[in-house]
Structures are given as C-alpha cells and as structure tokens.
Amino acid sequence: MRxxxxxxxxxxEAMQLVKTHLGPDAIIVSTQKGEGGIGVRLxxxxxAPEEEDAWDYDEDHIxxxxxxxxxxxxxxxxxELSEKLTRIAGSLDADDAKLALAGALDQHFKFQPLPVTGTRPIVLVGLPGAGKTVTTAKLATRQVMKKKPVNVITTDMVRAGGYDQLEAFTRLLKIDLLTAGTCDELSDAVAASAPGTLTLVDCAGGNPFDPEDLEHQxxxxxxxDAEMVLVMAAGTDPLDAIDQARAYARIGARxxxxxxxxxxxRLxxxxxxxxxxxxxxxxVGIGSGVADGLGPLNPVSLARLLLPNEHSAREEAAE
Structure with a gap:
C-alpha cells in the first residue's frame, strides 16, 4: 500500500490532487485541518500489489x-480510532513519528500499572484461553521476587487442569492456593488475606455474550471492593474485541x-x-512462560510496538 x-x-482541491497523483482508485485514509486551522490535510x-504482503518502509519516507x-x-x-489518533498526532507538530504517536496515545488512552500493595483485590476476567492463569502466576511471581506478600485465589474448578496448572505455579512459589466457587466463598477467601497483602483472583473463563453467564460472573x-481487570489475547478480531470489552466494562472492568x-x-x-x-x-504479556515478560505499558512503549522495528520493541517490553 502506498x-x-x-x-x-x-x-x-485536495481530492483533485489525490486523483492526479494516485489515480481514481485511491482511498481516503484520514482528513484533518491544515496547519493553523487553515485549509485541509488529507x-x-x-x-501496491507487489508490496501487498510486505511490512517495509521507504527509507526516504519522512x-x-x-x-x-x-x-x-x-x-x-x-x-474511526485511526482517524482520531492521526488527528491528535498531527496537532502535536512533532517531527518524529514515535513521539507524535506516543503523544496521541497519551491523550486518547489511560495508562495505569497495577499496584504492588494490597489496597484492593485484583480480579482477572476474560475469555477461556486468554491467559488469565499464566498472568496470575506472573503477577504472583513478581510479588514474590519483590518480597511482597501475595494471596492467590482461583474460581476455576471446572476446567480440566485449571486448578492444577495454577497450583503447580503457587507450589513453586511456596504460596497456598485458595479456591472459591461462590460469592460467599470468594468473600471469605479475600477476607483471609493479611493487611497489605495483594490478593489475585483468577476467575474461570466465561462467555461475555451469554447474558446468564455474564451475570454469573x-x-x-x-x-x-475489587479491581476487575480484563485479560485479552492480542491478535483477535477488532470488532469481537470491542464487544468483549464493552461486556466486561458493564460488569466493572476498568x-x-x-x-x-x-x-x-496485529494489535x-x-x-x-x-x-x-x-x-x-x-x-502486557509476552510469552507463555511464567518467567517471560509481563510489565507495565506507557504511551512511548506502545508507540514503539505499533511502529516499525516492533520485534526489538517487544523484546524490550519483556525486560
């Protein structure tokens, strides 16, 4: 694509320039006001069929x-989201794409790393197979490595191997794994945590598009008084991701x-x-192993993941 x-x-006039330089088959990607609010920037x-599968940039592209x-x-x-981010980036008048995109991401999104103290339990929700159990193990490992107290609870007692997988992780960390199948049991397990202990709750995967299942969750x-966090695997269909996020947001995910x-x-x-x-x-989670990367995300690191040289950016995000 050119x-x-x-x-x-x-x-x-802008449309005429498009037809002259790119031909009648060109599509409009974004429009915004020109510099100082005067004119149009399109x-x-x-x-470009010969470059259809390539992810390369022209060296002279500035x-x-x-x-x-x-x-x-x-x-x-x-x-719609692409146009919003592009419009914000254009208004920042930055000469560097990474800085312009980071500024747009910073203005449009919120970035809030998870706490390391036990002010509120962290409840992980999401689709089956999204990585909730491994993410729970990674967060627990991080707490142990920082010599911070952590309490781990699972509500996943139905999926084959669900409990066993997390129990194997917590056993290595010398943490007792608690189970809870009902609201009352979960409340009791959370209440059992010592003051200042970070409590992690690995919820069983559910179907957010089934009203009864979502209501059960x-x-x-x-x-x-918990912090509900949606765990989502990257690379899914964007429209499915939108429906999923809205469903979990309705029940408290923030x-x-x-x-x-x-x-x-594709992100x-x-x-x-x-x-x-x-x-x-x-x-962000990188890798399926507990020892693999899991770390906070900020506008600059997200911009680097989206722009070229993404492989090195992903490796750095895991460190």
Whole structure:
C-alpha cells in the first residue's frame, strides 16, 4: 500500500490532487485541518500489489503522519480510532513519528500499572484461553521476587487442569492456593488475606455474550471492593474485541492486560478494546512462560510496538 499526504486550500482541491497523483482508485485514509486551522490535510492510499504482503518502509519516507497512518493500517486499527489518533498526532507538530504517536496515545488512552500493595483485590476476567492463569502466576511471581506478600485465589474448578496448572505455579512459589466457587466463598477467601497483602483472583473463563453467564460472573465478585481487570489475547478480531470489552466494562472492568504480544502481528484489537471499554492499559504479556515478560505499558512503549522495528520493541517490553 502506498500512502501520500496532500495539503490544499479546500477539500475539492485536495481530492483533485489525490486523483492526479494516485489515480481514481485511491482511498481516503484520514482528513484533518491544515496547519493553523487553515485549509485541509488529507492522507490517501492506493494498493501496491507487489508490496501487498510486505511490512517495509521507504527509507526516504519522512512524514511522521504518513508513517503513523501506515502503521495503524498495518495493525488493523478501526478507521474511526485511526482517524482520531492521526488527528491528535498531527496537532502535536512533532517531527518524529514515535513521539507524535506516543503523544496521541497519551491523550486518547489511560495508562495505569497495577499496584504492588494490597489496597484492593485484583480480579482477572476474560475469555477461556486468554491467559488469565499464566498472568496470575506472573503477577504472583513478581510479588514474590519483590518480597511482597501475595494471596492467590482461583474460581476455576471446572476446567480440566485449571486448578492444577495454577497450583503447580503457587507450589513453586511456596504460596497456598485458595479456591472459591461462590460469592460467599470468594468473600471469605479475600477476607483471609493479611493487611497489605495483594490478593489475585483468577476467575474461570466465561462467555461475555451469554447474558446468564455474564451475570454469573458479575454476581461472583459482587460485594468485593475489587479491581476487575480484563485479560485479552492480542491478535483477535477488532470488532469481537470491542464487544468483549464493552461486556466486561458493564460488569466493572476498568483495566486491560494484553497477552501474547510475542505471537500477535496485529494489535488493532487491543487498541479497539481499550477504546470501546474505556479501559486503562495496565500490563502486557509476552510469552507463555511464567518467567517471560509481563510489565507495565506507557504511551512511548506502545508507540514503539505499533511502529516499525516492533520485534526489538517487544523484546524490550519483556525486560
């Protein structure tokens, strides 16, 4: 795909420039006001069949807005969100694409790393297979490595091997794993934590699109003064991610942990979920092993994941 930005006094003039330089098959990717609010700045694209499967940038490509648009397109960021981020980035007047995109992400999204003290229990929810159990083990390991107290509870006593997997992790960490199948049992398990202890609750995977199942998940944590965190695997369909995020946001999710960044080539679903559910980015998971990366996310590190050289950015995010 070839991208080019045009600046003109009016939309009609900008469209004529697009047709002249890119031809009648070009599509409009984003539009915004020109510098100082005067005129129009329009970014258009046209397919380049010989480069259809490539993820390469022209060495002479210097326009940061064009670079951002191409990156967001590569990651399948939905059009409305892509246009918002591009518009904000253009208003920052930054010469560097990473800084411009980081500024746009900072203005549009919230970034809230998880606490390390036991002020409120952290309840991990999400689809089956999203990585909740491994994420719970990673968070518990981090607490132990920092010599901070941690209490681990699981409500997953139905899935084959669900309890055994987490019990194996906690046994290595010399932590007792508590179980809770009802709201009352979960409240008692949380109350058993010593003051200042961070409590992690690994909830069984559910179906957020089944009203009864979603209501069951809501009732399970009802009455807990807890921080509900949605765990979502990167690389899913952005529209499915939007529906999922909105469903969990309705029952109390306020933060997002994105997993499997090591195998996902498109991160549009992660951005779509955070946007639709108004979820704050908390952590990112890289790798399926407990010793693999899990760390906080900030606007600059997210911008680096979205822009070229993403492999090195993912490796650094795991450190």
């Amino acid at each position: 991208l080019k930005t045009f600046t003109a006094a009016s939309m009609n 970014t258009a694209a046209i397919e 326009d940061p807005i064009d670079e951002i648009v191409e990156a967001l397109t590569h990651h399948n960021v939905i059009a 809501r009732r399970l944590v009802e009455g807990l 933060r997002l942990i994105a997993t499997r960044l090591d195998i996902a080539r 549009g679903s992660v951005l779509a979920a955070a946007d639709a559910g108004r979820l704050a980015f908390a952590e």
